[in-house]
Amino acid sequence: MNLQVNPHTKVEDHHVDSFLTDVLKGLKSSPKRLSSKYFYDKTGDRLFQEIMVMPEYYLTKCELDIFKNKTADLIRLINPENEPFDLIELGAGDAMKSTFLLKHLVETGVQFTYMPIDISGNILSILKEKLGRELPALEISALEGDYFQMLQKAASLSHRRKVILFLGSNIGNMNIEEAESFCHALNRNLSSGDRVLIGFDLKKNPHTILNAYNDKNGITAAFNLNLLTRINRELGADFDLKQFQHYQTYDPVSGACKSYLVSLKEQTVKIGNESILFEESELIDMEISQKFSAEKIEELREKSDFKRVGEIKDSKNWFVDVIWQV
Numbered sequence: 001m002n003l004q005v006n007p008h009t010k011v012e013d014h015h016v017d018s019f020l021t022d023v024l025k026g027l028k029s030s031p032k033r034l035s036s037k038y039f040y041d042k043t044g045d046r047l048f049q050e051i052m053v054m055p056e057y058y059l060t061k062c063e064l065d066i067f068k069n070k071t072a073d074l075i076r077l078i079n080p081e082n083e084p085f086d087l088i089e090l091g092a093g094d095a096m097k098s099t100f101l102l103k104h105l106v107e108t109g110v111q112f113t114y115m116p117i118d119i120s121g122n123i124l125s126i127l128k129e130k131l132g133r134e135l136p137a138l139e140i141s142a143l144e145g146d147y148f149q150m151l152q153k154a155a156s157l158s159h160r161r162k163v164i165l166f167l168g169s170n171i172g173n174m175n176i177e178e179a180e181s182f183c184h185a186l187n188r189n190l191s192s193g194d195r196v197l198i199g200f201d202l203k204k205n206p207h208t209i210l211n212a213y214n215d216k217n218g219i220t221a222a223f224n225l226n227l228l229t230r231i232n233r234e235l236g237a238d239f240d241l242k243q244f245q246h247y248q249t250y251d252p253v254s255g256a257c258k259s260y261l262v263s264l265k266e267q268t269v270k271i272g273n274e275s276i277l278f279e280e281s282e283l284i285d286m287e288i289s290q291k292f293s294a295e296k297i298e299e300l301r302e303k304s305d306f307k308r309v310g311e312i313k314d315s316k317n318w319f320v321d322v323i324w325q326v
């Protein structure tokens with residue numbers, strides 16, 4: 001592993017450098033933490049696919065209900081004048097939900113370009129191939145890289161009105177301050193008249209929420225533990241997975257649904273040249289999946305200077321897609 005940054009360092013080495021720096025910084029802080037953005041290696045992607053089809057994990061089904069059954073309403077809110085526009089999706093993945101919207105838009109004959117943004121070039125080429133097959137008339141321009149850099153690139157490529165999709169309650173994986181600065185930066189990277197569609201998971205019966213993240217088959221536990229496997233493999237660490245246990249919490253007052261790994265004994269873990277000591281029962285803070293009230297969503301919109309356009313909920317009122325305008 002090359003940990004020196006020099007002009008010949010490859011992209012993957014930069015990735016390893018920042019992964020190592022983040023992991024060591026997180027595990028040396030108190031409480032210990034790891035970032036859930038690192039959950040998604042090949043195994044993590046597969047486990048998340050499994051999570052999305054678990055009966056307990058209602059989020060994907062609820063947003064799919066909106067995209068499948070309320071497509072015309074969505075289009076009225078994102079493109080009321082039926083004018084040419086660019087549809088940009090942040091973290092598009094397999095675009096399972098947005099494909100319903102794309103199909104409908106292609107059928108209406110409106111002129112638009114779909115611009116999925118993802119950090120994974122591999123995911124984007126799979127997506128381009130899939131959409132090319134299913135929707136040959138779709139104009140697609142995939143952008144590989146950081147969200148905000150790619151938004152700037154999209155603005156330089158075309159001056160059409162932009163609509164940004166940020167689905168799946170991905171915003172819930174940021175704490176409130178991070179979500180505020182993300183929405184603020186999103187606003188700053190767009191132009192007057194551009195719109196955003198953001199998916200928020202709503203507060204509901206706390207049992208329903210906790211069950212979605214605490215499945216009996218242990219898929220969510222495996223999803224969390226997989227990050228330790230990834231650190232072992234990519235950073236030369238020696239986590240013993242049997243000595244860590246997944247623990248999930250949900251606080252219905254704040255709406256914070258949080259996952260932790262608990263150290264089952266006092267132990268020392270080696271990561272590269274460093275040693276990290278874990279006390280018995282010490283926690284690693286792994287992920288937040290924030291749940292929102294209508295008031296919290298409004299507060300976020302106001303703080304990030306967007307104008308309210310509308311919103312669509314699923315038939316159970318468990319999930320909302322909001323549409324805001326710059």
Ligand code: AVI
Pocket residue numbers: 051059168169170171172173213220223287288289
């Ligand atoms: C990707 N993200 C919105 C998921 C969530 O619900 O927070 C990730 C996840 N974590 C555990 N289960 C699903």
